[in-house]
Amino acid sequence: MNTQNDGILLKSGTNELEVILFRIGDGSFAINVLKVREIVTPLPITKIPNSHHYVEGVIYLRGEVIPVVNVANVINVRQSEQPEQDKFIIAELNDVKIAFRVHEVNRIYRISWEQIEKPNELSAGKQPYATGIIKLENMMSILLDMEKVVVEINPELGGSVDSIKTLGRRERSSKKIVAAEDSAVLRALLKDTLSEAGYDNVTFFQNGREAWEYLETIAAEDSGPNDRVHLLLTDIEMPQMDGHHLTYRVKQHAQLKDIPVVIFSSIITEDLYHKGENVGASAQVSKPKLVNLVREIDKYIL
Numbered sequence: 001m002n003t004q005n006d007g008i009l010l011k012s013g014t015n016e017l018e019v020i021l022f023r024i025g026d027g028s029f030a031i032n033v034l035k036v037r038e039i040v041t042p043l044p045i046t047k048i049p050n051s052h053h054y055v056e057g058v059i060y061l062r063g064e065v066i067p068v069v070n071v072a073n074v075i076n077v078r079q080s081e082q083p084e085q086d087k088f089i090i091a092e093l094n095d096v097k098i099a100f101r102v103h104e105v106n107r108i109y110r111i112s113w114e115q116i117e118k119p120n121e122l123s124a125g126k127q128p129y130a131t132g133i134i135k136l137e138n139m140m141s142i143l144l145d146m147e148k149v150v151v152e153i154n155p156e157l158g159g160s161v162d163s164i165k166t167l168g169r170r171e172r173s174s175k176k177i178v179a180a181e182d183s184a185v186l187r188a189l190l191k192d193t194l195s196e197a198g199y200d201n202v203t204f205f206q207n208g209r210e211a212w213e214y215l216e217t218i219a220a221e222d223s224g225p226n227d228r229v230h231l232l233l234t235d236i237e238m239p240q241m242d243g244h245h246l247t248y249r250v251k252q253h254a255q256l257k258d259i260p261v262v263i264f265s266s267i268i269t270e271d272l273y274h275k276g277e278n279v280g281a282s283a284q285v286s287k288p289k290l291v292n293l294v295r296e297i298d299k300y301i302l
Helices: 071-075 122-124 146-153 161-166 184-197 208-220 243-250 273-278 290-301
Strands: 016-024 027-032 036-040 055-061 064-070 087-093 096-102 106-111 130-135 140-144 176-180 201-205 229-233 261-263 283-286
Touching: 016 071, 016 096, 016 140, 027 071, 055 096, 064 071, 064 208, 071 096, 087 106, 087 146, 096 122, 096 146, 106 283, 161 184, 161 208, 161 290, 184 201, 184 290, 201 208, 208 229, 208 243, 229 243, 229 290, 243 261, 243 273, 261 290, 273 283, 283 290
Parallel strands: 027 140, 064 096, 176 201, 176 229, 229 261, 261 283
Antiparallel strands: 016 027, 016 106, 036 087, 055 064, 087 096, 130 140
């Protein structure tokens, strides 16, 4: 199954996504199609000494050496009884290709981000890698935070605030930024990063809908948004409203359309860059390139 040839890519800004459902043990889980390059049957694995316990080893596929992450180890469930029938989901995150071993791949669903609820503290504590709960007609499925898994395996892929020191501090404190990011870990990283650069006036929201409601409120006020928001920074994958739809709404709004929008996401690849362009994004930066992110922000508001 090669997802690139299935004709499933959506128009930009519709607040929809395609997810691939897969099974681990008795549980149903999901991954965004935009992260998936292909799905293959298990290949011979070469063990790597002293590797992270999530990593089984590496495979050689189409001229590339790709690490294999056993998702059953990640979410702490029993291994497959018939490992030869497992599937490898070949994904690309933060410009890195990874094979995720799962027990079974089911089907692709087209859903709205409004069908995805952010896990509450109780459910998130039980499954810390759950980034959303997908509500389907006859079942629920857990959208897994694959980026979190990757960063736990290799923290360097999460970016480093120290890298911002190479830019030097400039007078940025007067600039007001609105940021939409559903991951608490990444919100903290962005806050530290932007603060290190001198951007101390950042208002964070947990998803695109919350950010949109805030921007709408500002637009309705007499003073308008000009002195209240100088730039919008947004992730793409967020429950309730994604970053592409948020960008589209901003650019279609008479009072908000001149606000620069920078998209910061792990799924910005060469193939998908056009989606951000289609909704009017001013710039798109792939996680975790923090130095590039600050440079792009500087370009539009300094």
